[in-house]
Amino acid sequence: MSASYDVIVLGSGPGGYVAAIRCAQLGLKTAIVERENLGGICLNWGCIPTKALLRSAEIFHYMQHAGDYGLKAKEIEADLEAVVKRSRGVAKQLNQGVTHLMKKNKIAVHMGEGVLTGPTALTVKGEKGEEKLTAKHVIVATGARARDLPFAPADGKRIWTYRTAMTPPEMPKKLLVIGSGAIGIEFASFYNDMGADVTVVEMLDRIVPVEDKDVSDFLEKSLKKQGMTIMTGAGVEDVKADAKGVKAKIKGKDGKVSEQEFSHCIVAIGIVPNTENIGIEKLAEMDRGFIQIDPYGRTKSKGLWAIGDCTPGPWLAHKASHEGVTAAEAIAQKLGNTDVHPHGLDRNNIPGCTYCHPQIASVGMTEAKAKEAGYEVKVGNFPFIGNGKAIALGEAEGFTKTVFDAKTGELLGAHMIGAEVTEMIQGYVVGKTLETTEAELMQTVFPHPTISESMHESVLAAYGLALHI
Template structure:
């Protein structure tokens, strides 16, 4: 076997892991990644990327269904769910191969198997036991190193997370799905119930409803999209209900009665009143939990809390030489957070002047229809933090590009500190807001005030003009409303 001692070994080849490995190699560190199933991790193979491919198919299908709104006509159109799924899987496969190429290009070794920390700086890697879908063990790809003992000055745990399972709501792969099964339906269900209205739950609700299924969403909190600004969440609910999605907030699923090819779901509201809904399938989208088991963390004394590894702003744990990034290191459990965390972690290891992670500057995006995106504090959180706020709003209906696109429903909302002009948060709902939000993210990272934003020229006609108008509105200077 080749030399098995490294400067950095990353456990997990997901977005955080492979990015950390590439950056480490760029900094001259001898680096390896341990992966047991698929480079690119859950995000690329079973999460962010394939769901966006599914949602794109739904978006195109949705446009076809109301082509007459654009002066067009389409007849005898439909969909083949098998081909929709095949396209989604093909997108993931293409990008999966791309990650392997990037690692090879940067001279990062890939070790195929499951890693366990046996002592500080020591790992034992065994062959993979089974795939994430519970199938046969994944074969070792060509060129990868295999099971054995390895050593590294620094180990970065980037093992990601898996769907949270609630008692009584255990997935069975047939009638009760996690996001794994929801992404590869063998047939289109006529009806389904989604438990949980976070980003994952709402995206699946949006996809299946657009494709024609009757959809019910059950959320234990009093608003859908619980982490979003209440005003934006309320607008989202209104749009979803207009599309025909049934939404039950302040409610919980208390019982599942499984039939041969359907599930009768008992739902209890905040007052204890129950009723039932019978659907073809149930999707459990009640969050995720970090993969902290079977890594040897307990033996080394690595501190965990609520199913995640405790780290500082640089990915360091309480044990020297052991680091953690991404979902396994706690919320927000987002791929772009994992990637940036990985870069910070290895730059600190390499002795670079790294800046600690600022979680309040991490944007969140939900790719439903309409899209939802945000960064920073909600209006409520800003007030709770003691800020006197100025709030600006601008509706999509006041924007020429939005009207031309046939997307006049939406809102851009900005929250400023009234005393300093600091941009505290931005919240959006509407077409392409997941692309627009980065403008505010850059502004917040640069500590931009309302004055600089007001003096910035936004191109016309674009959706981005609403970002400018929202800032102007916060200070009584809005033009087009």
Template sequence: MTEKFDLVVVGGGPGGYVAAIRAGQLGMRTALVEREHLGGICLNWGCIPTKALLRSAEIFEQFKHAAHYGLSVGEAGFDLGQIVMRSRQVAGQLKAGVTHLLRKNKVEVIEGHGRLSGPGALRVDQWGVGRELRSSHIVLATGARARALAPVEPDGKLVWSYKEAMTPDRMPDSLLVVGSGAIGIEFASFYRSLGAEVTVVEVRERVLPVEDAEVSEFGRKAFEKQGMRIHTSTTVCALEKKADGVVATLESAGRRVEVQADRVIAAVGVVGNVEDLGLEGTRIRVNNGHVVTDEWCRTDEPGIYAIGDLAGAPCLAHKASHEGILCVERIAEIEGVHPLDRRRIPACTYSRPQVASIGLTEARAIELGYQVNVGRFPFAGNGKAIALGEPEGLIKTVIDASTGELLGAHMVGAEVTELIHGFSIGMAAEATAAELLQTVFPHPTLSEMLQEATLAAYGRAIHS
């Protein structure tokens, strides 16, 4: 039996389920095919539960420094099992919420593995039973998985992927984190806050390598001050596994050193889930492990679309959700839909300190030929930051000197992941520095630093 739908979505992560909900809102008969967990990696094993872990670590850090605030809490301690349990409960609660929203919007959820089986056709395998779906519009949203690179391929015991790192059976005394992007640094922060000796290895010349150089350097100093050992321009060239630990051989500039650790976390990027989707029978192109699309999320195969991590960097949940909405609205011929400008996608790292950014770095702007005004404002000049006991941080703006366009903004410090949206809104509205300078920000708030960093680009900062 063949079932017909207006839209079929393959994958129930933050791109897929959002696309399905939007289609349901628009009155389309919609099917969502998911083979494992609604909410995808982000909700079940990524964005959400990791933030629950990091929140526990953040509160633990506050306990350790309670005397600074005139408080007495006794000796701080933690129960790792309870920390992990809370993280899983948070993920479970949100998964139930996604299920409710799909039902509310009349999306038919079909469990199983979906595979393209011909023009406008998708076969779903459910425990050995086939089910044929047909639609003139099929959205692929199968996400990505952790990249495995020798010699640090995850084995589930000594070398962890993000799943094992989120559900440890015991607290490791020492940890080697390979990769210093958002995932690696977040896990490094979590385990360091709970007392593990943490070593971070990064093959590129600086940690958080996609961030502005000043923010990367600020972050490195903060991480090293916390006791992390950081090796940049370094590779893991060998890994010897013991009964309950590893010995890693690190190489940098021809020199080799050995590092012992109880466990290793592999955080060396992701690769799209392109396998067994039936792509070989289509015109769909795959480049570097990701499906190639145009600005409307269309592949080269008519009627087939790809969104989220499957469609390539930046691999961020909010990018996937936005693509899901614009893709569906374009299909529905909604007026006023615009292609996604990837320069306006904010990125957040929930380490200690937090890092957030949007747009061009200073170096990239100059490389592209812009004449720039650069503003910098320190957290130490902000009253709210001082009152919070969080005076370490920086906000930096990169502004086109000729037009006043905000080209980029880069932040490191407390709660910057909650501040970056101010610049996101400004860039989406095509506001210039003139509008930002005329905006009234409430006092006392951390948000005042957005304006101060803009003022600083013109030598007009008030509090620095």
């Protein structure tokens, strides 16, 4: 069987399915190729189901601390099986939602393994046998997978990646988390709240190392206060698993190696792009497996585009979705649509969110990066303890930090840690996209009482004008 389209999207994650929808909205005959689940890793095994798990852990945490709010709750227990079941139900609901969106937008879905046979052609081996598909343009959105430890590949029993950690065969008693990026810290936070004894090992000198140093330092103190063991500047040199548990040799900051025992281990040391065996190597420039693209998603081959986690980072779902829309509109423009005006991706305006407890959110440059780039900076920092809403919620742990160019007032970066900061960061993202300065932010009226007032106060603090500290 063969078929021809305007656009074929290879992969249906948050980049792929959004790209397909936008192509269809623009009147292009569109198909999507998916080998496993519509919605990809994010929807089925990543962003969404993990947030469902973390929500359960958050509620459990509040129930255990009911007395802090003048309430009484007895015999509080966590049912891990029920928590996981709820999470999988959320993922299933959203998977069905993507299926509906494909039908609504009249996007042809080809389930199977897709392999490029040229820049604008591919074969699909799947439920319909072998299909040969051609298009005017192809968007590669194959995503990425968890990186294994070379000396201890995940076995799904004692050594886990995020996928097993979302559907655990049992509750860990003593958990080793290797890596302190967003995935590692989120699972560390979840299992710690659920009652596990958690140790996090990070080879760099601080946890969540892509964040501002003040955020890293604050989070480490908070997690230690919650009972976690945090080892920075440390490396796991060997991991051996058996039916009873895991033995790990960990080299500490002092250079000494200790052998420690754990019930389970989660490996969260980064990702590997899914670009092997898809026929991409001769069609695009590659760097460590990642497809190299311009700000619109174009590769070196005419008609071949790439988006999302199979391209350079940051490796975030919302970045992939935005790239999908950009590529779709650039393709439509190429095919003669004069009503679309795509803009190349500005990576400096992509927010990052980590849903640990407390939450982290940021956009733009850290203070250190801004100084490295040659900026003279003004920095404001406002603690949540000075915010009435945070105190009333019993969530006075956290702060908002802003970094400005001292010469022009340009907002260079914003960094937040505390309750619901992942829901507030978009205020700064909008500001950066509009190329705001401190003047506009100072003149913005923030509602009271909200935690978002800390954003205003942080801006004021950068210029020595804070009102509530």
